[in-house]
Amino acid sequence: MTDPAKNPLFRFPGLKPAAWFFFLFLYAPIVVLLALAFNDNQQATIWTGFSTRWFGIVLNNDDLVRAFKNSITVATTATLAATLIATLAALGMNRARFPGQDGINALISLPLIVPEIVTAVATLLFFIMLGFPLGLSTVILAHTVFCIPFAYLPIRARLEGMDPRLEEAAQDLYADRRRTFLRVVLPQLWPGIISGAMLAFIISLDDFVITYFVAGAGATTLPIYIFGMIRIGISPEVNAVSALMLAVSILFVAASWLVGRIRR
Amino acid sequence: MARQTGESGRRALLIAPSVLVIGFFMLVPVFIMAAISFMERGSGGGVNWNSFTTEPYLQFLFERDLDDSLLLNTDYLQIFFRSIWLAVLTTLLTLAVGLPTALYMALQPERRRNLLIFLVTIPFWTNLLVRNYAWILLLRNNGLIDQVLIGLGLRSEPMGVLYSTFSIAVGLTYTFMPFMVLPVYASLEKMDWRLVEAAYDLGANRWRALRRVVLPLAMPGIAAGCILVFIPCLGAFVTPELLGGGKSLMIGNLIQSQFGAARNWPFGAALSMALLVSVLLAMMLYLWRYRRAPGGA
Numbered sequence: 331m332t333d334p335a336k337n338p339l340f341r342f343p344g345l346k347p348a349a350w351f352f353f354l355f356l357y358a359p360i361v362v363l364l365a366l367a368f369n370d371n372q373q374a375t376i377w378t379g380f381s382t383r384w385f386g387i388v389l390n391n392d393d394l395v396r397a398f399k400n401s402i403t404v405a406t407t408a409t410l411a412a413t414l415i416a417t418l419a420a421l422g423m424n425r426a427r428f429p430g431q432d433g434i435n436a437l438i439s440l441p442l443i444v445p446e447i448v449t450a451v452a453t454l455l456f457f458i459m460l461g462f463p464l465g466l467s468t469v470i471l472a473h474t475v476f477c478i479p480f481a482y483l484p485i486r487a488r489l490e491g492m493d494p495r496l497e498e499a500a501q502d503l504y505a506d507r508r509r510t511f512l513r514v515v516l517p518q519l520w521p522g523i524i525s526g527a528m529l530a531f532i533i534s535l536d537d538f539v540i541t542y543f544v545a546g547a548g549a550t551t552l553p554i555y556i557f558g559m560i561r562i563g564i565s566p567e568v569n570a571v572s573a574l575m576l577a578v579s580i581l582f583v584a585a586s587w588l589v590g591r592i593r594r
Numbered sequence: 595m596a597r598q599t600g601e602s603g604r605r606a607l608l609i610a611p612s613v614l615v616i617g618f619f620m621l622v623p624v625f626i627m628a629a630i631s632f633m634e635r636g637s638g639g640g641v642n643w644n645s646f647t648t649e650p651y652l653q654f655l656f657e658r659d660l661d662d663s664l665l666l667n668t669d670y671l672q673i674f675f676r677s678i679w680l681a682v683l684t685t686l687l688t689l690a691v692g693l694p695t696a697l698y699m700a701l702q703p704e705r706r707r708n709l710l711i712f713l714v715t716i717p718f719w720t721n722l723l724v725r726n727y728a729w730i731l732l733l734r735n736n737g738l739i740d741q742v743l744i745g746l747g748l749r750s751e752p753m754g755v756l757y758s759t760f761s762i763a764v765g766l767t768y769t770f771m772p773f774m775v776l777p778v779y780a781s782l783e784k785m786d787w788r789l790v791e792a793a794y795d796l797g798a799n800r801w802r803a804l805r806r807v808v809l810p811l812a813m814p815g816i817a818a819g820c821i822l823v824f825i826p827c828l829g830a831f832v833t834p835e836l837l838g839g840g841k842s843l844m845i846g847n848l849i850q851s852q853f854g855a856a857r858n859w860p861f862g863a864a865l866s867m868a869l870l871v872s873v874l875l876a877m878m879l880y881l882w883r884y885r886r887a888p889g890g891a
Contacts, residue, residue, distance in 0.1 A: 445829030
């Protein structure tokens with residue numbers, strides 16, 4: 331078969347301009363934001379010269395640093411809990427056919443289907459009804475719940491792609507269940523677990539809507555703090571924080587790319 | 595037999611934590627919310643737990659006059675329709691740009707394809723607030739788009755488009771673009787291009803081959819993309835809040851205001867139920883048409 335990329339029959343007019351438009355549309359705002367983060371001027375959108383001073387100002391803002399620490403605490407705890415729960419579920423669901431399986435699958439993917447704002451409202455009302463004080467613990471609980479499906483999907487996909495004969499071979503060679511799991515299943519499963527955990531971590535770190543509803547007064551995370559800043563108005567500080575968050579995202583995508591390469 | 599019971603018991607233990615956690619912290623809260631949507635508003639702003647009323651749902655369409663008679667009030671209905679209209683518009687716009695882009699990507703050599711996917715995923719992983727903030731910088735009065743247009747002499751004054759339904763549509767399209775491109779690309783990437791060659795052999799021209807062969811084969815990806823864009827769009831909160839500036843509301847903002855300034859939890863719960871039911875209907879329509887089992891990996 332000829333390579334479709336080289337075959338002139340598959341050159342459709344108009345595709346290239348559309349793709350150019352798409353990538354321009356996708357990247358223009360990001361490039362503008364990054365450039366303005368290095369702007370010296372007090373006015374956020376009037377360029378007067380290159381400067382990194384806003385980064386210094388932002389990194390010395392105690393409230394912002396505290397919000398960042400909260401975000402890291404929440405994302406780390408929720409990721410560990412969600413990834414553990416998701417790994418167990420993926421192992422339990424693997425290669426099984428049992429009644430109610432579709433229902434369990436639907437339940438695990440429920441946080442992906444229900445709109446965030448509905449989850450936020452329902453969770454808030456639930457905590458209020460239980461008399462649970464709002465704070466970091468309620469944020470962590472809520473994050474754990476919606477991170478489970480994000481961690482679950484890559485782990486499940488990895489398990490589905492594994493060769494069952496390797497496990498059978500290990501058992502033929504007198505490995506018991508525990509040994510088979512530790513020496514055969516787990517080493518193959520790691521890349522799936524890591525990409526699931528990374529996905530959960532970034533989703534938790536970025537979450538705004540659910541956190542906004544279930545965070546108490548002391549539980550300000552980075553997105554909540556940034557939202558407050560944007561509400562007041564555009565400023566060089568917001569440009570700088572945004573650029574930093576953008577850098578973190580790019581590093582994360584690059585890292586997940588590397589994990590993806592190990593997979594193959 | 596004993597081995598089999600051990601096996602299913604082991605499976606049950608593995609699956610139990612996820613079912614319990616999501617069941618208790620997600621499914622139970624949704625049922626509580628459904629119950630609260632049928633309760634009276636408490637005097638202090640909370641909920642009167644021992645009441646039953648359909649008032650929150652009536653409030654969606656009517657308001658009570660001084661003499662307790664119901665008057666039609668279309669304010670909320672307008673917000674609901676604006677949300678649906680914006681979600682449909684965003685889906686169509688992302689499809690119009692996303693379909694040709696995905697086809698372009700699928701027709702690139704493999705190395706470049708991987709690079710392009712990488713480029714599509716970066717904004718996808720970037721914080722939602724940051725992405726919307728970038729558009730405030732571009733769209734606001736004397737923002738960058740104004741500066742460029744005025745600098746080029748195309749306009750003499752700012753456009754004043756920030757804080758309008760237009761800027762929400764731009765923000766939503768920007769936010770959800772990758773959600774359309776990625777699934778459509780995934781369905782086109784696996785495509786057997788010999789089928790298109792066969793269409794040419796049978797006398798089809800480019801347009802016909804595209805419409806009768808490529809498009810039907812891309813349909814599962816297009817449908818998945820539409821659902822991935824439409825559902826979160828309908829419940830959007832951040833984009834209308836930041837780019838609509840409180841003037842042009844969507845359901846998400848209306849729900850939030852019931853838990854903030856308005857302090858009317860039952861009405862907020864009823865609005866959330868309306869949103870949830872709309873989303874589940876869209877989801878069921880999709881599953882009924884494109885997949886047999888729900889949630890299968």
